[in-house]
Amino acid sequence: MEFLDLPPMLGAAGTVRLPGSKSISNRVLLLAALAEGETEIRDLLLSDDVERMLDALQTLGVCWERNGDSLDYRVRGVGGPFPVKHAELFLGNAGTAFRPLTAALALSGGEYRLSGVPRMHERPIGDLVDALRALGADIMCTANEGYPPLHLRPASIRSGGVVRVRGDVSSQFLTALLMALPLTGVETTVEVVGELISKPYIRITLELMARFGVQVEQHGWERFVVPGGARYRSPGTVFVEGDASSASYFLAAGAIGGGPLRVEGVGRASIQGDVRFAEALEQLGARITMGDNWIEAAAPAEGGLKAFDLDLNHIPDAAMTLAVAALFADGPCRLRNIASWRVKETDRIAAMAIELRKVGAQIEEGEDYLVVTPPARLQPAAIDTYDDHRMAMCFSLVTLGGCRLRINDPRCVNKTFPGYFDVFGQVARAVPVVAIDGPSASGKGTVAARVAEALGWHCLDSGSLYRLVALAAMRAGIALDDEAGVAAIAADLPARFENGLILLAGEDVSDAIRSETCSVGASKVAVLGQVREALLDRQRDYRIGPGLVAEGRDIGSVVFPDAGVKVFLTASAESRAERRYKQLMEKGMPANIQSLLKDLQERDARDAARPVAPLVKLPDAVLLDTTERSVDEAVAFVLDLVRAGG
Ligand SMILES: Nc1ncnc2c1ncn2[C@@H]1O[C@H](COP(=O)(O)OP(=O)(O)O)[C@@H](O)[C@H]1O
Numbered sequence: 342m343e344f345l346d347l348p349p350m351l352g353a354a355g356t357v358r359l360p361g362s363k364s365i366s367n368r369v370l371l372l373a374a375l376a377e378g379e380t381e382i383r384d385l386l387l388s389d390d391v392e393r394m395l396d397a398l399q400t401l402g403v404c405w406e407r408n409g410d411s412l413d414y415r416v417r418g419v420g421g422p423f424p425v426k427h428a429e430l431f432l433g434n435a436g437t438a439f440r441p442l443t444a445a446l447a448l449s450g451g452e453y454r455l456s457g458v459p460r461m462h463e464r465p466i467g468d469l470v471d472a473l474r475a476l477g478a479d480i481m482c483t484a485n486e487g488y489p490p491l492h493l494r495p496a497s498i499r500s501g502g503v504v505r506v507r508g509d510v511s512s513q514f515l516t517a518l519l520m521a522l523p524l525t526g527v528e529t530t531v532e533v534v535g536e537l538i539s540k541p542y543i544r545i546t547l548e549l550m551a552r553f554g555v556q557v558e559q560h561g562w563e564r565f566v567v568p569g570g571a572r573y574r575s576p577g578t579v580f581v582e583g584d585a586s587s588a589s590y591f592l593a594a595g596a597i598g599g600g601p602l603r604v605e606g607v608g609r610a611s612i613q614g615d616v617r618f619a620e621a622l623e624q625l626g627a628r629i630t631m632g633d634n635w636i637e638a639a640a641p642a643e644g645g646l647k648a649f650d651l652d653l654n655h656i657p658d659a660a661m662t663l664a665v666a667a668l669f670a671d672g673p674c675r676l677r678n679i680a681s682w683r684v685k686e687t688d689r690i691a692a693m694a695i696e697l698r699k700v701g702a703q704i705e706e707g708e709d710y711l712v713v714t715p716p717a718r719l720q721p722a723a724i725d726t727y728d729d730h731r732m733a734m735c736f737s738l739v740t741l742g743g744c745r746l747r748i749n750d751p752r753c754v755n756k757t758f759p760g761y762f763d764v765f766g767q768v769a770r771a772v773p774v775v776a777i778d779g780p781s782a783s784g785k786g787t788v789a790a791r792v793a794e795a796l797g798w799h800c801l802d803s804g805s806l807y808r809l810v811a812l813a814a815m816r817a818g819i820a821l822d823d824e825a826g827v828a829a830i831a832a833d834l835p836a837r838f839e840n841g842l843i844l845l846a847g848e849d850v851s852d853a854i855r856s857e858t859c860s861v862g863a864s865k866v867a868v869l870g871q872v873r874e875a876l877l878d879r880q881r882d883y884r885i886g887p888g889l890v891a892e893g894r895d896i897g898s899v900v901f902p903d904a905g906v907k908v909f910l911t912a913s914a915e916s917r918a919e920r921r922y923k924q925l926m927e928k929g930m931p932a933n934i935q936s937l938l939k940d941l942q943e944r945d946a947r948d949a950a951r952p953v954a955p956l957v958k959l960p961d962a963v964l965l966d967t968t969e970r971s972v973d974e975a976v977a978f979v980l981d982l983v984r985a986g987g
């Protein structure tokens with residue numbers, strides 16, 4: 342499976358220009374298609390769900406064109422039902438395309454087949470189908486009653502009167518019906534059965550219908566009257582607001598990661614209900630400021646985020662972000678009235694519970710609620726995303742707790758926000774890493790320790806891990822070429838670094854691992870792929886704020902490929918042998934310069950030739966040859982690179 346490894350983050354701040362709203366994009370496209378006249382749509386969202394709608398409209402005989410590579414589209418409305426009367430539409434997992442098109446096509450007098458991905462076929466549509474059947478539509482659920490795929494056939498529509506639709510499973514059923522009803526040309530009253538959920542989405546629908554010339558008469562949230570003789574007319578140009586649900590990740594990032602973090606494209610003047618996510622965040626203590634077209638979030642003035650108990654029915658999508666923000670609160674947090682999560686891209690309550698537990702949270706899961714108790718310390722984990730863009734996006738916030746995280750199948754974000762992880766990476770500051778790689782005795786350990794001290798950062802001597810593995814394997818009587826045996830030792834190495842000492846099962850082995858036997862042994866176990874793999878996470882755990890200086894052979898290539906500064910430190914073999922000789926003499930350890938040189942050349946050759954993680958100078962690493970340079974000069978050189986920002 343494809344995955345994305347996110348580094349631990351120190352904080353987040355900056356400005357993000359949001360992609361267009363999915364809800365608005367797909368509604369505006371459908372309204373523009375059904376309207377009389379041409380509509381210019383500016384800042385349309387470019388994403389999978391919108392592609393599904395654009396493809397479907399084209400198949401149905403609606404002409405549209407994109408202005409070059411811009412986000413501006415021109416749609417030539419058909420001024421009534423769709424002209425193409427026979428079509429098969431594949432709509433992926435796009436609920437915002439599937440539901441409204443079902444209603445519009447049911448009233449278009451043609452024969453249509455609508456299908457999607459397997460998950461789409463598990464998402465209920467029965468309430469909408471029932472309402473449309475009550476109007477006379479001929480709709481068959483070809484697999485399971487109440488679920489896509491659907492087969493629509495021409496039928497005489499009994500327009501007018503009252504049609505009832507359930508509002509307590511998905512508000513998209515009501516949206517779909519309202520948007521399609523003007524096609525009948527007759528006044529129709531829609532009565533909502535059950536408590537309407539996600540009301541703000543209905544507000545978006547009504548607002549956009551009004552912009553296209555159809556004023557729905559609203560009686561509370563129970564009755565809506567679509568007037569007779571109403572026809573959609575293009576308003577000319579429509580600007581798509583930024584996506585308020587997508588804004589939630591960045592606002593939460595500002596609240597968790599310091600901020601201030603500003604999102605542009607939504608604000609006080611927004612028609613999207615999810616802007617109220619900002620209010621929820623405010624209740625957690627975040628500092629929120631707002632303009633007409635922007636919102637900014639920063640961490641509480643004092644302390645961390647506060648625990649919460651909130652009814653989130655009005656912001657079901659953005660509420661997922663709060664479930665992850667809860668990991669940073671000062672106590673258990675309750676998310677209430679979120680039953681609609683169960684019929685979204687995945688069963689989001691179940692998925693959220695499983696994944697939040699992976700990072701250490703305690704979870705209580707109910708039919709329509711979730712209680713999240715944050716862990717004392719977040720744990721790195723591989724997060725499954727269930728083909729759900731929001732799972733992927735909201736979990737990225739975990740990294741703001743200084744915790745690295747793997748996101749499986751990260752491309753699911755394409756549904757609504759294709760560039761999400763790049764944008765997140767621009768505002769979130771990764772814990773910085775200086776990677777120093779190079780051959781034996783080139784001075785990596787010495788330089789790394791000095792640089793780390795000067796910066797006040799942590800230091801990792803990765804070679805000592807390979808040395809420890811060799812020592813532990815030799816002591817356990819395991820042959821150094823027994824890959825599985827040595828890897829098992831590496832996976833469970835009882836080693837600690839404390840007060841400048843290196844301890845193996847509590848015993849000080851700082852000098853023992855520097856012996857020639859351990860040097861040769863380390864070089865041998867280092868060629869084993871499984872051993873390297875077993876030590877990978879252990880090395881990555883050293884990436885802790887404010888920063889890390891790590892040295893070895895594959896730090897810049899494998900362990901921390903995203904390191905901001907990469908140095909390839911080297912010196913001639915003769916001077917390295919001489920340095921190592923002096924070093925051993927100072928420690929009172931026996932040595933012979935000729936055999937040191939030979940041994941060092943052999944190890945260099947082994948390190949450079951091995952198939953896994955060989956020692957190479959990467960194109961993005963800066964070469965530092967210290968044959969003619971002192972330690973002080975080498976340290977100053979690296980510090981200059983760090984200060985210059987890599
Ligand atoms: N630029 C340099 N000039 C002279 N001696 C150096 C230089 N860099 C390191 N040394 C010395 O060489 C020895 C080996 O360095 P070390 O940091 O252990 O290398 P590595 O970690 O690359 O094996 C140490 O005694 C160190 O003081």
Ligand SMILES: Nc1ccn([C@@H]2O[C@H](COP(=O)(O)OP(=O)(O)O)[C@@H](O)[C@H]2O)c(=O)n1
Pocket residue numbers: 780781782783803804805807808860863864865867892893894895896944948
């Ligand atoms: N990141 C690393 C670090 C060390 N090693 C191996 O571990 C051995 C000991 O590493 P070290 O850095 O302590 O070795 P010296 O450079 O001090 O001789 C090296 O000879 C390498 O083969 C590695 O393969 N990858």
